[in-house]
Amino acid sequence: MISVRIQEGDFDPGAELARLEGLGGGALASFIGLVRSDGGLIDMELEHYPGMTLKAVEAIVAEAVHRWPLLGVGVIHRHGRLKVGDRIVFVGVTSPRRAAALEACAFLIDWLKTGAPFWKRERFADGRARWVEACASDDAAVARWVEA
């Protein structure tokens, strides 16, 4: 049971977890990414590539399903204007085994940062705005999942 959604509106993490719980696995791991209040940040605009985003995320999910024995995967990634504290992304996976659930969840969020066409533009209280730069630590996080 795979569910991938790219949407502007918020989501209900409880409802997503309940759906995954109902799939009968013994292990459910989840991650929620929120807008941080760094350095006077007010909000951010998340731009994406509408024609490509869904299939890029579905390809990442397909790779996770290939690598781990998963009973269900839920990914929701928001776009548009998001304020400090708003939810940006949800990843939830369920599996018969806890290691698989935890690893697949980490794999998915690492790949969402580097393998899906989203760009963040931050706005600050003092009027500054800037596009977030990709960071080397994100590439390093993904590199650990590359199979030798």
Next chain:
Amino acid sequence: MPLELLYFAWVREAIGKGGESVLCPDGIDTVDSLIGWLAQRGGGYAEAFADRARLRAAVDQAFVPLDASIVGAREVALFPPVTGG
């Protein structure tokens, strides 16, 4: 055949539009050569495409390296490294 170009994030802002349709001259057959050809237009194009190390691309909605072919492509997107998640 016209090629649909899409620009995202600060590439879009520098050029001043989200995309356009172009007819590539002969010899423009890779993402790299396309970027060079567009940069020659000057202004926002030159600014957006000044530093190749900061650019990424997708051909027909799949990520590719900048030396990838665009022969037969319908859509090419040019953008900075992604920052989702």
